[in-house]
Amino acid sequence: MADEQTPHDFDNFPSGLAGKRILLCTESLGPVNGVSRTTKMLVDQLRSNEVIVSVVAPYNHTKINTFNPISPSSNVNSLYQEEVRLAGYPLPFNPELSVAYPVRLSEIYRRTFGGPPDLIYLASPASLGFQVMLQMRQYAKELQVPVICNFQTDLARYCSVLFPWPLGGMANRTFGLVEGNLFRDSSVKTIFYPSTSVKKYLDKDANVPTNKMEVLRRGVNTKDFDPAKKSLALRKEWAPNGELILFTCSRIAGEKGFGFLAQVAKELDKEGLDFKLVIVGGNRNPVVFQEVKDMFGSLNEKGKVIFPGFKVGEDLMVHYASADIFLHCSITETFGLVVLEAMASGVPVIARDQGGPSDTIEQGKTGFLIPPDDLDGFVRKTMLLGRDSRLREQFALAGRAFACEATWERISNKAAWQMFDTIEQFKQDKQSGISTTQAPSVGWLPLSAPARRFLLPKIITAKIAFSLSIIFGFWTIVGTYLVFTDIGHLFKTHTPRASTLKRSVSHWIKG
Template structure:
């Protein structure tokens, strides 16, 4: 079987209605598959005004807003129309990107028909409750995820560190890496713009500590704010540049009141904003890869990140950035202060990160997923001897 023979039904909890690293990776994958001649059909909640146009054919699923996080939608499974569409499409493999209601229903649908199922892990769902004072739910969420993932034929995760976590949690045995790439036409050191910095009140001699990503609590906004407060207490001169938008913006504005908030940035504007930082502070522990970390590295700036899944596979401690134990405010402040005090250290580590980022090519990365599809389909097909025996009967 060739890639052009693939008929992939992709199920996502958020394909394009809110922009994030996970759904942008899925859209890039679909683009790659379509360019190889494969057929792809995407099933996901839809909204009237999505963040960006979908790549490929998108079929809407019934959904409701997530309580307390209305920008996200919670799928309610299949509608009769979506199920009929899936039957007509007749996929030879299912790819499930979210363990939601539709994902569970799609998995059951595939197992009844003997179709292989690949699931991709995009975030540490089991860690989310702790950011909403519901930490007691983590074992329960992990158990639900384990039951779901074990029913799939294989899993892919964005980093070796995340693969190791999934194995330790007993989520499955066939787990491989679907890494992430970076768009070098957007993220590059040459995008740095001193005039843009000055327009935002950041002088040439200022050190801009950057935050990049959606403004949601699970990105470690509290740790970021506490680290900046510790820097102020120590008298470490710095500026704060926040690039992104989200429902926790009001909280973050109160936490870092002196920060420059650019709001959402896209395309060349995003590349300019990231390259115009002096370092990225990424305290999140919910990432499975850390797209923002790779984007900062490609932009030639060092990264201070939590020693957690994703970041540990990207940041080489003491070479491309600094890794800090999650939640260790004094240690985060130490790392940021070291960069604030030493321009040559920022330059050396930023250049090393930019060199490392060149290893991440989207087409090469997405080809590994397509090859996994083909392997799973081949594993479901009977061996030649069995086919001959059936023919003889």
């Protein structure tokens, strides 16, 4: 891997990357999730070091420029400060994200640099990233731009949770096959992975060559997420009688483990633990939000569960620091940035032992890891930590110390060095002629050189058209499902909820 071949000092940014043109395609921008926050940190770091970055993403509800402006001393054209937004269909269960409509790579080039960039970086590739990779592999080798992927979202696992049977299993297998096929192509030079679980998936399920894989964890700004930001006034608002404050922060959606969290909260209530559960996050689809809220049943009526809504910036950091224990119940996270943010805020964490948190939490030192299906174990550890303030303090100090070692600057610099090495290697390969003489496979045809020159562009166009037809076919199937889901949510929004109707009937009968 790159670190073994070319060791670098990640405290320093590669000066040779300045002036290079990076096309960064991402599925999410803005204050949406941990992936978008990670992408923002990387882009800001690149731009602050004079790298020309053009960002492309599907529209979301914000529709505003997300990133910090380029420094006034920069010679970079102001065009590249803006984001290029592509049309897409918003996901019914998470309207902040959209499935990008089919788009030609040449059109993306036209709207960004006017031509091919030096490198393409795909942040958590899905609807947009897949299109870029699929089209790139259809170009002749000398026209291919090197690609780096950052695998941050386990789409296969999400599909298993989100889609009903048998669509979930089919989508899971389909995504696994598609990702493996795309990642193995020679145009993809590096795949960053955030945790051991993702590496196993790439190795075993997607059959990605080991020499393409490079670990890239996430960081946290420990000046922003700081225990000193604890607010006694906020704690008093949440828990006026001094109750234990349990906390979680996530997009409000079923696949984030809220069903398990609701079971934990109900068991803790049965055990007599005096607590308030604060759930920070939101979902612009009111039906999904209400479905999650209803999971907690009578705890809502008792006032034991608090939904403060979506928080960002300083407000979010104060919310973190004002909690006693962070409960992480999602098992679909490739890293779980919220876990690291909680540790930086001096809040001990209890998490299900699957995905990224398994690499972040040191068992019995910075928190507890519980087998994914062990509800009783999760409840017992929460009871233990909730009733032992000294143990909470020990975990908090150890977690804070761990978080202080995970800085965004070093992580972004590592990604930047990989970009620099990839561009340099690609340049050397072109100069040596290693990858400039290959073309799409037409060698079985007895064609003259002029005929090959005539047919080659048409073959490329035909292959790209075929690739886009595959994308459009898959999108049509998924899109049809999304439309029906939207209709279902619309129906629920304008129809009395079953529980409300049941109560009304009950009152009418008693009356």
